Amino acid sequence: MKQPFLFIAAAFAFSVILHAQETTQKQVEEVFEASIDATRFKTHLQKLTERPHVAGSATNEAVQRYMASVMESAGLEVASYPYDVYLPSTPGESFIEIVTPVRQTITQQEDILEEDPFSSDELLWKGWNSFSGNGDVTAEVVYVNYGTREDFEMLKELGVSVEGKVALARYGGNFRGYKAKFAEANGAAGLLIYSDPKDNGYARGLVYPEGPYFNASTIQRGSLLTVDFTGDPLTPFEPALPLDGKKKVKRLNPSEVGLHTIPVLPIAYGEAQKIMSQMTGAAVPLAWQGGLPFTYRLEGGSHLKVRVKVDQTINYTRVANVVGTLKGAELPDEWIILGCHFDAWGFGATDPNSGTAMLLSLSESLGKLAAQGHRPKRSIMIAHWDAEEHGVIGSSEWVEQLSDELGAKAIAYMNFDGGVSGKNFGASASPTLKKLITEASKAVDYPYTDQSLYEFWKRGAAEPSIGNLGGGSDHIAFYMHVGVPSLSGGAGGPTPYHSNYDSFHYYSTFVDPEFQMGPTIEHLAGLMALRLSNHSIVDYDVARYATDLKLHFASAEKKVKAYDPSFEGFAASQQSLATLENAAQELAAALEQVNVQGISKKALKAVNAQLIGLEKSFIEDKGMDYGSWYRSLYASTDPFSGYASWMLPGIEYEVALKRSENLNAWDERYAAAINRLTSKMNALKDYLGQL
Numbered sequence: 047m048k049q050p051f052l053f054i055a056a057a058f059a060f061s062v063i064l065h066a067q068e069t070t071q072k073q074v075e076e077v078f079e080a081s082i083d084a085t086r087f088k089t090h091l092q093k094l095t096e097r098p099h100v101a102g103s104a105t106n107e108a109v110q111r112y113m114a115s116v117m118e119s120a121g122l123e124v125a126s127y128p129y130d131v132y133l134p135s136t137p138g139e140s141f142i143e144i145v146t147p148v149r150q151t152i153t154q155q156e157d158i159l160e161e162d163p164f165s166s167d168e169l170l171w172k173g174w175n176s177f178s179g180n181g182d183v184t185a186e187v188v189y190v191n192y193g194t195r196e197d198f199e200m201l202k203e204l205g206v207s208v209e210g211k212v213a214l215a216r217y218g219g220n221f222r223g224y225k226a227k228f229a230e231a232n233g234a235a236g237l238l239i240y241s242d243p244k245d246n247g248y249a250r251g252l253v254y255p256e257g258p259y260f261n262a263s264t265i266q267r268g269s270l271l272t273v274d275f276t277g278d279p280l281t282p283f284e285p286a287l288p289l290d291g292k293k294k295v296k297r298l299n300p301s302e303v304g305l306h307t308i309p310v311l312p313i314a315y316g317e318a319q320k321i322m323s324q325m326t327g328a329a330v331p332l333a334w335q336g337g338l339p340f341t342y343r344l345e346g347g348s349h350l351k352v353r354v355k356v357d358q359t360i361n362y363t364r365v366a367n368v369v370g371t372l373k374g375a376e377l378p379d380e381w382i383i384l385g386c387h388f389d390a391w392g393f394g395a396t397d398p399n400s401g402t403a404m405l406l407s408l409s410e411s412l413g414k415l416a417a418q419g420h421r422p423k424r425s426i427m428i429a430h431w432d433a434e435e436h437g438v439i440g441s442s443e444w445v446e447q448l449s450d451e452l453g454a455k456a457i458a459y460m461n462f463d464g465g466v467s468g469k470n471f472g473a474s475a476s477p478t479l480k481k482l483i484t485e486a487s488k489a490v491d492y493p494y495t496d497q498s499l500y501e502f503w504k505r506g507a508a509e510p511s512i513g514n515l516g517g518g519s520d521h522i523a524f525y526m527h528v529g530v531p532s533l534s535g536g537a538g539g540p541t542p543y544h545s546n547y548d549s550f551h552y553y554s555t556f557v558d559p560e561f562q563m564g565p566t567i568e569h570l571a572g573l574m575a576l577r578l579s580n581h582s583i584v585d586y587d588v589a590r591y592a593t594d595l596k597l598h599f600a601s602a603e604k605k606v607k608a609y610d611p612s613f614e615g616f617a618a619s620q621q622s623l624a625t626l627e628n629a630a631q632e633l634a635a636a637l638e639q640v641n642v643q644g645i646s647k648k649a650l651k652a653v654n655a656q657l658i659g660l661e662k663s664f665i666e667d668k669g670m671d672y673g674s675w676y677r678s679l680y681a682s683t684d685p686f687s688g689y690a691s692w693m694l695p696g697i698e699y700e701v702a703l704k705r706s707e708n709l710n711a712w713d714e715r716y717a718a719a720i721n722r723l724t725s726k727m728n729a730l731k732d733y734l735g736q737l
Contacts, residue, residue, distance in 0.1 A: 071580055074420045075489070078572050081414040083407070087466070087564025090116070090403035091395065094388070095550045098169040101389040101433040102135030102363040105169065109388055110368050113430050116406045117370035120413030122428065127367040129286040129443045131278040132300065133271075133436045137174035138358035140311055142238065144321060145184055145351045152317045156546040157263040161255040164549035170392055173265035173314075174358070175222065175239070176436050177272075177279075179307035182355040183235040185211045187321060187346035190229065191334040192219030193239070195686050198228050200331070206344050209233035212352050214321065216242040216336060217312075221517070221688025223272035226310045236354035237310040240318035241266050244337030247315055250540070254547055258540040258556040262316030267391040267544045269436045270306055272688070274673030276522050277442030279303050282675055285447035286439075289362060300360070309356035324350050365389075365432035367440045372412050374425040374579065380654060381455045382578045383427045383530075384408070384571060385441065385520055386462045387434030395553040396541040400564070401465035402430060408568045412575075422579035424457065431520050434463070435544075438522055445523035452528050457584055457658060458482075459524035460574060461534040466564045468539020468557055469494060471503045474513035474691070475533035476525060476661070476681070477594045478586035483533055484510065486573040493562035499570060516691030517683025526678045529665040531586070535570070537563045582642040582650060584657040589634045591660075591723065592627040598693040599623065602701065610706045616697075618717035626720050629727040636734045645737055656730040663723035666715075670695055679719050 099106040114124045142152035154172040159165045188208045191197040193215030201208065213234040215225045222239055229237045243249045246260045253261040260266075273279055278286035280297040287295050319338050327345030335342050346352075368388075374380065386401030388394075409428045416422070432440035445452060458479055471492075473483050487500040487510070495502055504510040515521055515532060525532040539557065542548045558564070578585060599616055606613045642650065664680040672685040682695035692698040696712045 071577070074415070074576060074580065075573060077418060077420055078411060078415050078576060079569060081411040082565050082568055082572075083410065084562070084565040086407040086410060087403050087568065088561040090406045091399060091553065091564070092550055094399040094402055095393040095395045098167060098171070098392045099390055099394065100135070101133065101365050101436055106389055106432070110366055110432075113368050113388065113402070113406060117368075117409045117428060120370075120410045121416060122370035122372050122409055122413060124368065124370045127369065127444055127447065128288050129278065129365055129440070130289045130362045131286045131365055131433055131439050131443070132280045132360060133363050133433065133439070134176045134358050134360045135363045136359070137171050138356065140172065140174060140357070141353070141355040142311060142313065143353045144324070145353050147324070147349050150320060152313060152320065153263070154265070154311070154313065156265060156314070157261070159255050162547065162549060162551045164393060164551050165546060170546045173267055173312040175226075175268060175270045175310045175312055176358075177223070177270040177305055177360065178226075178310040178356045178358050179305070180357050181236065181307075181309040182353070183212065183309060184351055184353040185235045186348060187212050187214055187325060187350055187352055189322065189325065189330060189334070189342060189344055190215045191330070192216055193225030193228060193237075194219045195224075195228055198232050201344070204344065207233070210235050212236045212238060212354055214238050214240070214318065216240055216245065217266055218242070218245050220686070221272070222268050223270040224686065224688055226270045226306050226308065227272045230306060230308050234308060236308050238313055238318070238352075238354065239310065240313045240315050242336035242338070243315050246543075247337060249337040254542060254552070258542075260315070260542070260545070263314045264542060264545045264547060265312050265314050267312060270310055271437035272306070273303060274685070275675030276438050276527070277446065278439050279305065279437070281443075283446060285443045287447070288364070305360075309354045311354060311356060321346070321350070321352060326350070365440055367432055367444050368430045370409055370428045372416060372422065372426045374423050375421040376423040377651070377654070378425050379455050380424040380457055381427055382424055382457050382575050383429055383524075384460045384462065384575060385429035385431055386465060387431040387440065387520055389432050389435050390548070391435055391544045392546045393549040395548050395550050396467040396557060397464035397543060397548060398434070400467050400553070400557075401462035401536065404462060404466050404564050404568050404571065405430070407564065408572055411568065411572060422576060423582070424579040426575050426579055434520055438520060441520035442523040445528055449528055452524070452530055453662065454655070454658070456524070456528075456530040458578055459521055459530050459532040460571065461519055461521040461532065462536050462567070462571065463519040463534070464538075464541070465536030466558070466567050467541050468537050469563055470538050471499060471536070472513070472538060473533060473535030474515045475535075476515065476531040477590035478531045478588065478661070479533045480512050480590055481587035482574055482577065482585065483512070483535055486570055486577065489573055490566060490570045493560075493566055499566065514691040514693055515681055516689055518689045522683060526676050526682050529662040529678060531661050536567055583637060583640060584654050586657055586660070588637070588660065588727065589630045592623060592630045595623055595626070595720070602694050602697045605701045606697075606706065606709065609704045613706060613709065616709075616713045616716065618713045619720060622717040622720035622724065626724045626727075629724045629731070633727045633731045636731045640734055640737070649737055653730065653734065656726060656733065660723060660726055663726060664719050666719070670699065672699055679716060
């Protein structure tokens with residue numbers, strides 16, 4: 047009778063320990079929720095967006111100082127990470143006009159609106175695309191739809207050449223830099239990009255200032271930087287440390303980088319209409335028709351000539367990330383990082399500073415929590431990135447600078463770029479963090495219904511839809527270069543994206559006049575950070591790897607068979623997946639049974655180090671064929687669109703090129719990566735069994 051009694055006693059003690067841990071965490075979360083001051087989000091947003099603040103400007107430096115002051119006052123340790131990056135800090139000179147048949151200047155800046163006092167700010171600039179080439183060209187016009195790779199291929203099929211002409215593209219479909227890249231590759235002399243009212247304008251609803259959509263003068267600004275890596279264009283794989291610093295970094299010659307050489311400018315649809323209404327060529331394919339009130343034409347004809355001039359200086363510009371750290375009480379060298387960039391094309395009320403304001407308020411709430419004796423076990427870092435708008439530069443340089451530390455210490459990166467830009471909710475995440483955001487959303491109230499955020503998010507479905515991370519923001523280097531599990535989430539809706547109208551007036555009128563979504567997203571972000579911080583064993587959903595990988599391989603096989611019916615599948619990877627699924631289930635079960643009170647601090651660190659290492663199974667120095675900086679075999683930004691998520695990117699690249707000859711080699715590489723993951727899971731399970 048002695049052994050059964052001991053077993054029951056041990057089981058009872060374990061359940062008591064678990065209950066005590068849950069109770070303690072629940073209490074911490076209640077104190078955290080009570081610490082949130084719902085007025086602070088609005089206060090911070092109003093302060094952050096007082097003036098336009100482009101990267102490299104004096105007003106952006108003032109934003110840096112404000113963020114540092116707030117976090118220091120909250121009790122966080124604040125550090126600045128300066129870099130000298132190669133970018134245009136001002137638009138330079140530019141000019142657009144219709145030359146013939148009748149000379150007419152194209153307006154390059156938004157209208158000043160009586161209803162919006164911010165719209166007359168003297169620091170607002172005309173529309174521009176950073177990293178445009180320089181030039182002064184006068185040429186005929188060709189409409190290229192969205193300017194995707196497929197669109198230019200269609201033009202060739204239709205017998206339309208853009209050689210020596212000004213291409214006119216609408217925003218959407220791909221990253222604007224690829225519009226420039228493909229236009230230049232097809233011989234265009236220049237490029238104009240506009241926002242079509244069908245995509246964002248009167249075809250969607252009322253326009254600003256009467257409604258939230260683009261009016262006839264609204265211009266989307268943005269970077270064109272398109273190289274085969276992310277970050278400063280002269281220092282791939284290395285941080286662009288200050289030129290006057292002790293450590294010197296070798297920089298590329300700008301002529302070696304492949305920056306754009308043709309002039310590129312953005313315009314509003316009201317100005318595009320002045321050009322397009324005079325085009326006389328053949329009608330466009332039906333799918334290319336936009337929302338302006340006439341039939342779109344492929345060519346302007348010889349009578350219609352447009353001049354595009356850009357003189358933009360690119361030089362070294364000092365930028366700086368601002369990072370606050372709430373040091374962990376027990377495991378300070380294990381990091382949970384939350385971030386958002388702070389530089390903007392104008393005021394940046396939705397993009398990005400709704401996320402910035404939320405994180406500043408969160409730093410205050412976490413500081414109050416620590417002051418009340420509830421300091422998190424692990425370190426929580428609140429990071430504010432500079433120069434994201436020019437090409438996701440600040441965060442990429444920081445990751446390159448701290449790559450070894452991040453590989454060993456970073457448990458998760460959570461991105462909130464423009465994270466409070468509406469009243470809808472959505473998220474994308476790596477496999478191990480999908481459960482984290484789902485479960486946390488159940489404990490957060492949605493402010494405009496009687497539902498939880500989780501219930502509002504799933505909208506009657508069995509569970510909410512969680513996307514896969516693509517490109518376009520500051521998670522890229524963490525997830526795709528170093529292999530740190532990442533997520534991106536927040537509230538969204540219609541916005542005056544990258545325009546001069548993205549002001550506090552717009553936000554308080556159309557985005558969230560009640561200012562309740564800021565505290566809501568803060569609550570969610572704080573819960574996720576605290577749960578990752580306080581769970582003794584890193585709370586990854588390890589079983590999700592196999593679940594998601596099976597879906598990704600099924601999708602990839604379907605795509606290949608669409609152009610190669612003889613393809614027999616990814617046999618090696620499928621075999622490895624079957625083994626992984628068993629290993630993942632066994633490890634998940636083993637982690638559930640661990641008595642953390644009986645584990646030494648040294649052993650606990652070893653367990654967590656092995657968990658942190660799981661994602662690195664997909665990191666290879668060889669990287670992708672389209673750019674070795676993208677080292678993750680699991681996920682990458684789409685190199686043809688710049689925004690889309692590519693899962694199993696090595697295979698996706700072959701699919702995009704409709705190639706089959708390399709698929710067996712990729713099958714072997716993926717099988718090897720899955721086997722590495724399986725081996726790590728088995729090793730951790732065995733280690734747990736010895737404790």
